[in-house]
Amino acid sequence: MLKYSRQRESIKELLKTRHDHPTADTVYMEIRKQYPSISLGTVYRNLSLLASLGEITKITCIDGADRFDADTHPHYHFMCTECGCVDDIPMEPIGSLDDLVNNFYHGQIYGHQTFFYGLCPKCLDRARHLMPPDAREENTAAGK
Secondary structure, three states: OOOOOHHHHHHHHHHHHOOOOOEHHHHHHHHOOOOOOOOHHHHHHHHHHHHHOOOOEEEEOOOOOEEEEOOOOOOEEEEEOOOOOEEEEOOOOOOOHHHHHHOOOOOOOOOOOOEEEEOOHHHHHHHHHHOOHHHHHHHHHOOO
């Protein structure tokens, strides 16, 4: 039986209010407003514990920073290679993907986490505005 911790519960509640998949450092900066004496190590330990208990999801990003998500339902993520934002992709997970992978890998698959990366809408729009007008027309015609 895990001992109740106000700080751990506050971290979990904070994550429920955030949809930007914050890093541990961001969680630390926010939770310090409520618990000024909390240490970064305490935040890291509690995030790791909550993730190991399945109460939050730890997302390992391509930039090396772990992000945290209160939504533990299976879903996909997108990371912008320009600004680093992490968003949920609003589509149903492909449940049969685990079965398909089992046809090629003869271990035991318990689930999957798919991560897409590219430019988010804001960065894509910014990049289009930086292009010369003739390049913008070519990309628009090509569906980019």
